[in-house]
Amino acid sequence: MFIVLIDYTAPVEEVDYLLADHAKWLDRHFGAGEFLAAGRRAPHSGCVIVTRPMPQVKLEAVLAANPIVQRRLAQFRIIEFNATRTAPELRLVNEALVV
Incomplete structure (x- = not known):
């Protein structure tokens, strides 16, 4: 699993102009x-x-x-981790624990 930290490199006001496109991008990857x-x-x-x-x-x-x-308004950092414990409602999404 990964935790991704996205850090804005531009003022929030500039980022706000792309929030609708960002939301569509998120929807696509949640859907997948x-x-x-x-x-x-x-x-x-x-x-x-x-x-x-x-x-x-x-x-x-x-x-x-x-x-x-893509517009260089943010950069990302990726943190990989292996969840060895999860709440019961998350067990099905934690592929490391699925037996």
């Missing part, structure tokens, strides 16, 4: 089952995405297609 959770960071300096396990190179390509990243 790749993303598990996403939301704004507090304070609003970027966002966080939790993903299913996938090859990191695939995730990097997905993130590079984010309209905010």
